[in-house]
Amino acid sequence: MTLSMTNQDKQIKEANEVVIQATNLGVSFHSGYRTDDYKSHIFNWFSRKSKTNEGQEESKIVWPLRNLDFTGYKGEILGIIGSNGAGKTTLCKMLSGILKPDEGELYVDGRVSALFSLGMGFKKELTGRENAYLNGMMLGIEKDQIDQFIDEIHEFSGLGSFIDQPMKYYSSGMKARLGFSVAAFLEPEILILDEALNTGDAAFGKKAAAKMKELVSKAKMVILVTHSLRYARKNCDRLLWLDRGEIRAIGEPAEVIEKYKETIPVKVRRPRKRLELKKTEANVKERTVVKAENIGMSFNFKNETFWALKNVSFDIKEGEVVGIIGHNGAGKSTLCKLLTKILTPDEGELELSGETTSLLSYGTGFNAQLSGKDNVYLNGMLLGIPKERVAQEYPNIVAFSELEKHMDKPVKSYSSGMKSRLGFSIAATLQPDIFIIDEALSTGDVAFQQKASEKIQEMMERAKAVIIVSHSMKFVESVCTRAIWLEKGQVRFDGDPEEAVKLYKGPETEEKKKTKRRVVRTKKKAATEDSIND
16 A cells, blocks of 8 residues: 655655665564563573473464565654554664564664653763753763753753752653654764653643754754644654554655555544543542541752642542643652552642552563563552452453453553553553542553443443543543643642633734634544644
């Protein structure tokens, strides 16, 4: 189904030099075994021994990517799209030199800087500034050169005083902002962003898009992996669509997107052909399940005290779906950690009626060396669920995640979207009292986001309360019955979701109104491009 070369493709080829050339590219591994670190060898050896003793089949060769032929040209932003598990991350790892192809040839002309998901490679005990230097040197950048850019990295990231705080206090959005800022400002020749901008507020997303366009005028090219079709159409020069390890189409974004949309399963295609979020019908009861009274959380660093939360008070009633909104660094993730008892408040009182089950970003708590199946049991037991009940619910977890073919593979081979799907499926299927989701649905394709939103609403029949941190204002307005807006560690608004979103976005300027009208017109032509990340 590969599309014919468009006039734009021909112009790019004629005007620019080849930066990446892949010919019959393929990579393989043995299911349940892969050449990697020593810890992996130990886990995999015992896994193979166990399976052999049980009379199961020996591992077989799996090809996550095969027969790939494409060219990347200087001066372009090449987008890569496809469903979870299509091979996008594996391709990025080959382009960045982390994986070596088992067949075919790969030519890459330039130094590659890769940012895999949010903040991968950061050391949580080090400060943001120290991690900027560490990541820069890992990319082969001299310290003197990092010195020249560190102030610009700091300013662009918008982290303020957080830059000198340990990264263990960062939210996932803050890690994403710093990771992108480091990668972008250290003058990469080829920049690869693999789902690295799927978290973070809209304002930073716009800054990052403008920065990418600036980069390609100086560097050679940018490769962007994204699940947001709208973002891909708007910011990429060409799109490459991967499906089950093969290239289905490559060419002009609008044309590739149309081909991709045609393959979305009928069961997730709605009349308006976009993500449908019905308004949650709340059945709020009088019983209070969460009570926060003047809670505060501080961190001490280099003889300075920083208050991530201060004088925060609210009650959550049984039956509520509460959205937590705010810019990166507002204190959202810190609040979630207090609610899940990972942290204890320094001030005030916090009372919880019932056990909390949390999904703090995607794949948190997964053991990368273990298989998806093993991680289901591990996470279930960490949540205090008896093994017998986990075994009973296991088929439902697998069915909901749609990862049947991947459950015996180590989680280290999963894309971030696959981790998100499995993590959500585990937590949601095991029916918690209070379910907390912190930016855990920022990755994943539209079809799974649809299922997840419906599952959250279904859970309200059983769970006492659901608390959701999200940068998707549409999601908050539709799914949540109430919203709390945090700003600089304090509650700015607590009440109706639509009113909260309106105040959070600020006054509507004439320019914003014009933009809205343009968006409405565009939706008529490209309705299915709506994404929960936009």
